[in-house]
Amino acid sequence: MDLLDNLALGFSTALLIQNVVYCFVGVLLGTAVGVLPGIGPTATVAMLLPITFNFEPVTALIMLAGIYYGAQYGGSTTAILINLPGESSAAVTALDGHEMARRGRAGAALAAAAVGSFIAGTVATVVLAVAAPPLARVALQFGPAEYFSLVFLGLIVSISLARGSALKALAMIALGVLLGTVGQDIYTGTPRFTLDQRELFGGIDFVSVAVGMFGVAEILRNLENEHARTAVAGRVRNLWPTREDRRRIIGPILRGTGLGAALGVLPGGGHVLASFTSYAVEKRVSKRREEFGHGAIEGVAGPESANNAAAQTSFIPLLTLGLPAHPVMALMVGAFIVHGITPGPNVITDEPALFWGLIASMWIGNVLLVLLNLPLIGIWVRMLRIPYQVLFPMIILFAAIGTYSLGFNAFDVYAIVFFGLLGYVLIKCGCEPAPLLLGFVLGPLTEENLRRALIISRGDATVFLTRPISAVLLVLAVAALIIAALPAIRRRREVVFTEED
Amino acid sequence: MPTTSTLRMIAAIGVLSLTAACGAGGSASGGYPEQNITIVVPFSAGGPTDTVTRMIAEPMAAKLGAKIVVQNVEGAGGTVGADEVANANPDGYTVLMHHIGMSTAPALYANLGFKPLESFEMIGLVTEVPMTIVARKDFEPKTLQELVTYVKANAAKVTLANAGVGAASHLCGLLFQTAAGVKLQEVPYKGTGPALTDLVGGQVDFMCDQTTNTSGQITAGEVKAYAVTTPERVKSLPNLPTTAEAGLPGLKVSVWHGLYAPKGTPQDVVQKLTEALKTALADQKVIDQMAKLGTEPVKAEDATPQAHRAKLEEQLGIWSKVIADAGVKAS
Amino acid sequence: MKRSRSFPDVLAGGIFVLIGGAFAAGSLGYELGTPLRMGPGAFPLLVGLIVAALGLAIVIKGLVAGELIEFGPIPWRAVAAITAALVFFGLTVRGLGFVPASAVTVLLTTLASTRVRPLMAVAVTAGLTAAATVIFVVGLRLRIPLIGPWLGM
Structure with missing residues (x-):
């Protein structure tokens, strides 16, 4: 019963009074900073990281992990309330979450997110405790070829984020991929499409794109016809999920948890795919597919669960092998x-109290997060009553400061304007911003892994088909593309038939 | 225990709200420093350079009697942050921590907003982090000599990973190819983490990286190590020969770090910063922390403007040639 | 949904063709490389062409059987005000400092709405500037001077 002994050690560490207190402080600070528009979870963790340097190692890492979940939950709150995602997973939450908020159901959306995250966090903690080392070994089977195919599948799957035309969604994804190529090419160092501005060498910041395409574009739409505009957000129907809601979210939460936990283990970007893969799955299995994009609670519960599960299992490569899966984990390495x-494979054996304490604290962190946030829902919802004439200048100002503070780079602020205007016009033309955002995030991963796989295989492109995992993923991608195209083809045929009548 | 932790918690929350108020304070004695000092780190928070900076910031602050804030200004291989400090007020309140990249920037980047030797006052060297040559654990060659023979014989299929153009691992890899007299297929990654992940996963053959990143993997046996690239062995990896011992004396490289102030900073201010740096490097806690990274502070005589300038001049000479020979250009 | 010639479809498609084409043309200036070692231009060229092709498809579809979408009015005043506000912030936050740059940004932003009266605008400006200063400068220790060098500090 090693596991029980280990968990006992973990909980005896994590339940030390100072560790619980700092876990709470971390969750609280993370939530508080994460809700600020224009500041995503990575920026939140980077900003708050130095605070943790003064503590004991276990305490510091527990607090940092708390900041991380807090920041993610805070980011989802902003996405739901004011349609301003700070990272790609929150962009998925915003799709139906903000629609729910517009229909006066912000409370239910926030509660679904909180409960989904809690359940996912609990399950992922168990996964982490039981199977971390073997899972990490499996994850290492993924090389560049597999990641290329996985990300390609992800790109195709993100068509389902759109409720309208699949053709336009595909174009938006491709445009996002294209915009992701701006900046220094990591293979040669050549600056691409940087207009000779060194500030653009690092590429365009995701938060600028998200704030522009979602935040600014939405503000412009709201200001189109001010006299006709009704106070949509003001009225709040039932604060809590109804019995019907609760029944509807169980399946999505469980499926999202499983999907997220599995994808999160992959260090090369699996966690990015978690939330929208879950969204795509829910949209496909749902009997109410037409509700997606118009406030389907499944579209909030599933992705939020997947995201939180993935956030947690993305600690697996770090804790068992010392390998960071994404920027936040790289910050943890620094800590x-x-x-x-x-950091390295020896942490488990050399520092068992730290390893198991951190795992136990993750569960405690999730408990604290849900205890903190369920009561806060009432307050968040009340924030929707802020008059729009105050709200929109606030969003603009905070977004400008938030993106600027990331790297003190004025181009990040100008990028908001560019993407705001581009997004506004494209949205008016019936193109939806979420697929573009996903393309923007996945594009660089696609290119990186494509080129890397080809270098390693000496230019032999069949490597994507001869490596079994990669081949399976590509077959799935093709299937997904056909499925996405089918309704359009079927509809076209119906149109043709009706015209013939 | 509970009392200290409660105090610490209050401190943690207080830090967030009170620093601005405290910032105006500082010590009253003898002019500088009268306000917070910012050390700009031109790389991301949590990276090796950031870590080294944060280690020395606290004892330096104690010696100077002022608060030190570490700020990360990332971008373009560290040139954006360096540019910022070069153009900051030369009052000693904005200083730069930079590494070997300072000596490669002129060769890699066109139109730099600064000149390494002319735009800064050197404060002193900080540490020289050794690099290690590591391979996936089932890679055939067992020693550095065998590695050289093997890559020469199999130049067409061996892959050499690095963490991106201009990264220390890239520079070390270039030097390896020069020393071994071979041209290999390089596989760049976005940072050390992903590169090391693929090395541990066996997707690429070998790479060169700082002990900060590799020592954990080496001791756990997840990667095979051939040599360390400094003249002396590393304390945390006593069994690992140096490149000279292993028969490749031409491969000498370390990720040296130095502190810089903008050109025109008054000499007495630079002197105070140098003194503070020396104090920090003699601090037992700093020595212990660096040892865990597989490195150590530079000797006291190297933590000086003179030694720093000499190092920079020497390194600029070496790297401009290696980079030009390899035909690498970032812009 | 009725389908016929659609202006928004043609416009959207046109934007895709334009941006895709521009990136594709731009990437010809970079090395294309070989399949073994793709140059920096290869991937953007490929994706740029895909974007342009999809754009063309949208245009054609828009001319034959487009989605009927109401394009609606464009709030030129809001577009101008918000653009000006954000550009102003980017240009001046260093020079003017946090407080003046934030205040002017908010003031310019409030001009976007026809329903914000002058008194209200001033109140919103003061309130948001104060709030932002407390949160970002005091709370998060953002290293931007409150009053910048242009104002003689």
């Missing part, structure tokens, strides 16, 4: 080093 712990 390890500052505290004199050499």
